[in-house]
Amino acid sequence: MxxxxxxxxxxxxxxxxxxxxxxxxxxxxxxxxxSTGNTAATKAFDVKNSSNVELLKTMDNQYTGINLGAATPTAMLDVKTDIKHENLPVLSLPYSVLAVATSGAGISRATTTKYFYFKRSTSFGNFTLSNTNTYTNIPFADGSDVKGNTVGFDFGTDASATVNSQSVSNIKYIIVPEPGVYLFEMYQTAFCTGLPTTSSNTGQVAINTIFATANSGSSIYSTNTIFRDYAVARRLASGAIHVNSYAYANPQKLVVAYQSTTVNEKVALFVNYAGGDSYNTSTCSMNQPNSSDNYGYLIVTKL
Incomplete structure (x- = not known):
């Protein structure tokens, strides 16, 4: 004593x-x-239980750890397992009450929704709908059709490339600058003039809208997601297909939650024939529905 x-x-x-x-x-x-030190190698304060397990420690570099055991804290406050907060003030937008950095540290910061908005002012086509190995690129380029781009997308063109091993020329693509999860939402309408070249007696054309990706610097695209819609023909009172059977708005949609994992990944969208009636001449396009001010749109939100 x-x-x-x-x-x-x-x-x-x-x-x-x-x-x-x-x-x-x-x-x-x-x-x-x-304390006797000033680095992470020594402790200024240490609390242990009866089993000699460290409960609370403060290192000489000012880092404090709770419930870490023998591990050394790697942040100003390093806590293992859940934390309960009570009576916190309510923060209004544009502030996030709690955000988590890539290191695992909890932070508060202003939040903004990053997005891309493209509203097409002109039609594109003409293309065939008769061969499942033919891909028609849905073009996106910088200009007045881009109504907002806070996500920082860029654009490019591959003069020659492959899509699922099929050769395609002049692919206009979008460059995703940083990794993350992005929600792509696209809407447009297809039409073809005249009677189908061949009829399957289904009275419809199955059309794929394809979301394809390629690595930065590569021109080899592969399918990530396929959305399939059906263009339905007009018919006469007798049930026969009308001469202008597909010459009106047939919705084509795409909704994809895409996780980009590397910088500057390339995204390109395509139209592709899936089955049913067919047109082997370039008489199909994307049209402007009645009372609409555009030929389709693409909205992308970074989640």
Missing amino acids: KRIILIFSAISSIHALGQVGINTTTPSSMLDVV
Whole structure:
């Protein structure tokens, strides 16, 4: 007992005003503790339970760890397992109450929705709908049709490329600048003039809208997602296909949640014949529905 008192006396100083210092002779507060180090290799404070498991520790580099065991804290506050917060103030937009950095650190920061909005002002075509190995590129390029681009997409053209091993020329693509999850939503309408070249007696054309990707610097595209819609023919009272059977708006849609994993990935969209009636001449296009101010749109939101 005497040894404990002597050791405590050697490292402590009681100031005349009732201030206590540990490892200092000039305490500046009621309890003033000065550690012996200033790096992450030594501890200023350590609490253990009866099983010698560390519960709370503060390193000499100012990092504090809770419930880490023998591990060293790697942030100003490093906590293992859940944290419960009570009576926190409510933050209004544009602030996120809690965000998590890639390192795992919890932060508060302003939030903004990054998006891309493209509204097509002219039609594109003409193309065939008769061969499942033929891919028609849906073009996207910078210009007045881009109504917003806070996500920072860029654009490019591959003069020659392959899509699922099929050769395609002049592919206009979008460049996704940074990894993340993006929601692509596209809507347009297809039409073909005149009677089908061949009829399957289904009275419809099955059309794929294809979402394809390629790595940065590559011109080899592969399918990520396929959306299939059906162009339905007009018919006469007798049931026969009308001469202008597909010459009106047939919706073609695409909704894809895409996870980009590397910088500057390339995204390109295509129209592809899937079955049913067919047109082997270039008489199909994307048209403007009645009362619409556009020929289709693409909206992308970074999630």
